[in-house]
Amino acid sequence: MLLIQCPYCGLRPELEFAYAGQAHVARPADPSATTPDQWTEFLYLRDNTRGIHAERWRHVRGCARFFNALRDTTTDQFLATYRAGESMPVLQQAGQKP
Amino acid sequence: MSGRRIQQGGRVDRSRAIRFTFDGKGYSGFAGDTLASALLANGVQVFGRSFKYHRPRGVIAAGSEEPNALVTVMRDEARCTPNLRATQVELYDGLVARSQNRWPSLDFDVQAVNDLLSPLLPSAFYYKTFMWPRAAWHKLYEPVIRRAAGLGESPTLPDPDRYSQRFAHCDVLVVGAGPAGLAAALTASASGARVMLCDEQPEFGGSLLDEPAATIDGATTADWIRDSMATLRSRANVTLLTRTTAFGYFPHNLIGLNERITEHLPAPAADMPRERLWQVRAARVLIAAGSIERPLVFPGNDRPGVMLASAARTYLHRYGVAVGQNVVLVTGSDAAYAAALDLHAAGVRVALIADVRADATGAPLDLARQAGIEVVTGATVLGTRGRLGVREVTIGVLARGTVNDTRRVKCDALLLSGGYTPSVHLFSQSRGKLEFNEARQAFLPSVSAEPESSAGSCRGIDGYTQVLNDGARVGAASALAAGYSVAAPEYRVQALEFGMHGLPGVLPQASPLQPARAFVDFQNDVTSKDLALAMREGFESVEHIKRYTTTGMATDQGKTSNMNALAFVAGELGRTIPKVGLTTFRMPYTPVTFGIFAGYDRGDLFDPVRTTSMHDWAVQQGAVFEDVGQWKRARYFPRSGEDMHAAVDRECKAVRTGVGMFDASTLGTIEVVGPDAATFLSRLYVNGFSTLAVGRSRYGILLRDDGFIYDDGVIARIAGERFHVTTTTGGAARVFGMMEDYLQTEWPDLRCWLTSTTEQWAVIAVQGPRARDVLAPLVSDVDLSAAALPHLGVTQGRICGVPMRLFRMSFTGELGYEVNVPADYGLAVWEAIHAAGQPHGITPYGTETMHVLRAEKGYIIVGQETDGTVTPDDAGLGWAIAKSKPDFVGKRSLARETMHAPDRKQLVGLLTVDPKVVLEEGAQIVATPGQHAPMKMIGHVTSSYHSAVLGRSIALALLRGGRARIGETLYVPMPGGEIAVQVTATVFYDVEGARLHG
Numbered sequence A: 001m002l003l004i005q006c007p008y009c010g011l012r013p014e015l016e017f018a019y020a021g022q023a024h025v026a027r028p029a030d031p032s033a034t035t036p037d038q039w040t041e042f043l044y045l046r047d048n049t050r051g052i053h054a055e056r057w058r059h060v061r062g063c064a065r066f067f068n069a070l071r072d073t074t075t076d077q078f079l080a081t082y083r084a085g086e087s088m089p090v091l092q093q094a095g096q097k098p
Numbered sequence B: 001m002s003g004r005r006i007q008q009g010g011r012v013d014r015s016r017a018i019r020f021t022f023d024g025k026g027y028s029g030f031a032g033d034t035l036a037s038a039l040l041a042n043g044v045q046v047f048g049r050s051f052k053y054h055r056p057r058g059v060i061a062a063g064s065e066e067p068n069a070l071v072t073v074m075r076d077e078a079r080c081t082p083n084l085r086a087t088q089v090e091l092y093d094g095l096v097a098r099s100q101n102r103w104p105s106l107d108f109d110v111q112a113v114n115d116l117l118s119p120l121l122p123s124a125f126y127y128k129t130f131m132w133p134r135a136a137w138h139k140l141y142e143p144v145i146r147r148a149a150g151l152g153e154s155p156t157l158p159d160p161d162r163y164s165q166r167f168a169h170c171d172v173l174v175v176g177a178g179p180a181g182l183a184a185a186l187t188a189s190a191s192g193a194r195v196m197l198c199d200e201q202p203e204f205g206g207s208l209l210d211e212p213a214a215t216i217d218g219a220t221t222a223d224w225i226r227d228s229m230a231t232l233r234s235r236a237n238v239t240l241l242t243r244t245t246a247f248g249y250f251p252h253n254l255i256g257l258n259e260r261i262t263e264h265l266p267a268p269a270a271d272m273p274r275e276r277l278w279q280v281r282a283a284r285v286l287i288a289a290g291s292i293e294r295p296l297v298f299p300g301n302d303r304p305g306v307m308l309a310s311a312a313r314t315y316l317h318r319y320g321v322a323v324g325q326n327v328v329l330v331t332g333s334d335a336a337y338a339a340a341l342d343l344h345a346a347g348v349r350v351a352l353i354a355d356v357r358a359d360a361t362g363a364p365l366d367l368a369r370q371a372g373i374e375v376v377t378g379a380t381v382l383g384t385r386g387r388l389g390v391r392e393v394t395i396g397v398l399a400r401g402t403v404n405d406t407r408r409v410k411c412d413a414l415l416l417s418g419g420y421t422p423s424v425h426l427f428s429q430s431r432g433k434l435e436f437n438e439a440r441q442a443f444l445p446s447v448s449a450e451p452e453s454s455a456g457s458c459r460g461i462d463g464y465t466q467v468l469n470d471g472a473r474v475g476a477a478s479a480l481a482a483g484y485s486v487a488a489p490e491y492r493v494q495a496l497e498f499g500m501h502g503l504p505g506v507l508p509q510a511s512p513l514q515p516a517r518a519f520v521d522f523q524n525d526v527t528s529k530d531l532a533l534a535m536r537e538g539f540e541s542v543e544h545i546k547r548y549t550t551t552g553m554a555t556d557q558g559k560t561s562n563m564n565a566l567a568f569v570a571g572e573l574g575r576t577i578p579k580v581g582l583t584t585f586r587m588p589y590t591p592v593t594f595g596i597f598a599g600y601d602r603g604d605l606f607d608p609v610r611t612t613s614m615h616d617w618a619v620q621q622g623a624v625f626e627d628v629g630q631w632k633r634a635r636y637f638p639r640s641g642e643d644m645h646a647a648v649d650r651e652c653k654a655v656r657t658g659v660g661m662f663d664a665s666t667l668g669t670i671e672v673v674g675p676d677a678a679t680f681l682s683r684l685y686v687n688g689f690s691t692l693a694v695g696r697s698r699y700g701i702l703l704r705d706d707g708f709i710y711d712d713g714v715i716a717r718i719a720g721e722r723f724h725v726t727t728t729t730g731g732a733a734r735v736f737g738m739m740e741d742y743l744q745t746e747w748p749d750l751r752c753w754l755t756s757t758t759e760q761w762a763v764i765a766v767q768g769p770r771a772r773d774v775l776a777p778l779v780s781d782v783d784l785s786a787a788a789l790p791h792l793g794v795t796q797g798r799i800c801g802v803p804m805r806l807f808r809m810s811f812t813g814e815l816g817y818e819v820n821v822p823a824d825y826g827l828a829v830w831e832a833i834h835a836a837g838q839p840h841g842i843t844p845y846g847t848e849t850m851h852v853l854r855a856e857k858g859y860i861i862v863g864q865e866t867d868g869t870v871t872p873d874d875a876g877l878g879w880a881i882a883k884s885k886p887d888f889v890g891k892r893s894l895a896r897e898t899m900h901a902p903d904r905k906q907l908v909g910l911l912t913v914d915p916k917v918v919l920e921e922g923a924q925i926v927a928t929p930g931q932h933a934p935m936k937m938i939g940h941v942t943s944s945y946h947s948a949v950l951g952r953s954i955a956l957a958l959l960r961g962g963r964a965r966i967g968e969t970l971y972v973p974m975p976g977g978e979i980a981v982q983v984t985a986t987v988f989y990d991v992e993g994a995r996l997h998g
């Protein structure tokens, strides 16, 4: 069971969290203006990253807030967590911990 | 008879005799014995039959690494635990144990014929033989294999025991309480750090318990252990756990411990849990797991009486048991000489030490020879004899590929040592990197992945002085890393010890083709020939060889066999051991009962049960309940003599002709509040809400962005900035989550707040032509007239003096209200309505009646008429979509071409030609009769009931191009024949909808 740093509450066990898919997939501001391909990509296509993956988590059994995380999918280690709306932090070097 | 209890020594309590049975025969042991030590003391050598060949097998080890001596311990019919290692089963008075894999008896096993057939049972035999024909697998092969190859039998009764679970945090968790672990715990805890120390054995001390003659700083090991434990017990910052296995290493230093609490007690108190799962989150983990001696691989190395040299020493010193009276040792390590000298000193005849190392020399050999023990170097073992126990071993001296000086030596126990394998299981589980150490011929911990350290022989440290000092130093370093400071003490140990190095692998033979088999993995019956065959068949990866031959895949996970298998494979492939690589270690270290994972979550506690305020009333009325998610909902209220059909007919008629009442409290309720609440709901739902007047409500449909129906419900505007949103019972949590997701992450600028209020409201639906008459005398501050409160009107007032939100709404098609009161008043208001309704014949009804009534009206139920691929238009709900809105969730997807294909499945009604026939929900629909399978299926039945008011059956269905097929006759093929149906519109009753405006 991982420990996850909620940007609002601090370090909490994985039991309190729910995974919520890839991060930074913004809903188009005007969906009607998108082409079928663009809309399909937004709806269905997601990265399958080996390495650092930006993803959403929700502290559903805590503050209930959604936030973003950088996780290394090869080690399961969380490299950073940050609030929704904040830009993706730049990691100093691969494998660095928050 | 081979083993026996010697006159003195050991840590058993000779004043307390313990009676027990093994395979129905009574024996006696002492308090402190294991089942293995007690049986050995009674001269028992055969403990079980092997997995594949049913060869008689004895005990090899003295600890948790034991591969052979698996037993079933029976307390009663329900408390029957298979596959326990006899070396870990503590003796208690009345213990009943059985051997496994034998039929009819241990000494005579019918299936030992497998052994004679062994040329036909090579590796991957199961894969190769049982592939065809398929039917034979189920009828013939599988039952036979299961009977023949089982590992014990599970009890069939429910487990009556209780299991406990605990979370714990500490600064330093020390795994293993041998010399390194004890020194580490003593040092770390002296710093003030919170220390937990666990060990799988019933007493702390590890290998020191086998060293009665050794001294630590001048004290005997027994005294030193006693004093150390007293010190640890006196420290409030120390938690000590015996009989506790660290079975799994999980991310971020979470360690799973399995504590066995009552297994060793003859009559456990009823209120004690049998086992406990500890989930320990440690700042630092200190692994002091020790090391395990390896057997040697040679023909006939699996006979009962063949045993690890270290185990013989443990049985001697800890249990006072000599494993034989005339023993031979075969060794590739100096370590075995300590066992030989100790056995010799205890009066056991040591017939020969066959040292396989041609260049073996030095103190251990000198000491043995001085004691009068014959030592042969450069030896190899050509074979063993003895049907139910080793009686003779054939030794030769191997030089330049030829064997000389072959001779047979009589013995009743054959003790092996191939050196020690460091126990890196937990370290490897933590994803730490292992590195092969050439000098020690072992994989040792290298780069950590978690905040942990290894100490002592599990990281290749040799010698008691060095191990103790390593434990102390790593203990101090671990405490320091957790924020505590302490100096490590220095220990000085005097013991009979010669080093643990050895040589893994298969003993060299003169001829590569030996008739007898040399076993590498005892528990899965894998021989060196099996490994060689796998390599001849092209398997080179150690992971593939493992799976093909099943070496290392038994319940012991190859604790005694992996290194031997690896060395053999490396040798055959002409590669180095690190080039071949190690297979992955996985949890659990030793098997763990499922009970601790279930813990308290059994029976009533398996899943929470949600009940409404009116639940007990419904129970008293004899309601039949159904589960909807975690909710208990009254399905129908049968009167005496009624079956479901009769009760539902009566309830339906009451609602259609008089009045009924229904508990709708389980529907999800979400309060949406804020200046932007209307905007928020308009963006989410397909409907418009900005134009919804205060005091009005609307049927809302929620899609996902893929355009398919996700949920529905009624949304009421209570005030300008306050909405009361209802969801389906099952969808409440996920709709709330979806709303939060969009609000938090897509539209964080909206000033809008969401509160789940499902459990705050009790909701009583009062439905039927007489509904107004029932409620009128109970309400105040409310005008119930159709003009003041029309269909879909909402008002606030009081009922029975209780604050109320009153919805004029109908899921039945009749005049209807939904009374929302605070949940605490739910039962009182329900009873008041029920009493006030008596003159009107008010009838409580359940979900089944609700389903029928809504189906008569063609109202959908999300999840029944929809399956995640249904659009509003498919469901006939296109009218609900606000066309003028620039966007809502799902709008863009609805514009996709495929969403308008004329052959999409659309919701229609079905009427069976025979009105008495009620279709099966889920049944498929075909266009023409008489088709042969596979038929062309064009739709399926989603809802089907008998309608009391119509006096016939009705059904809803999703049908390809359904609306264009209205009027057609189609067919529902069933096992009993085809059922002809007519396609209709979805509304069966009161098509013009006049009744709900009454």
Ligand SMILES: [Zn+2]
Binding pocket: A006, A007, A008, A009, A010, A059, A062, A063, A064, A065
């Ligand atoms: Zn939080």
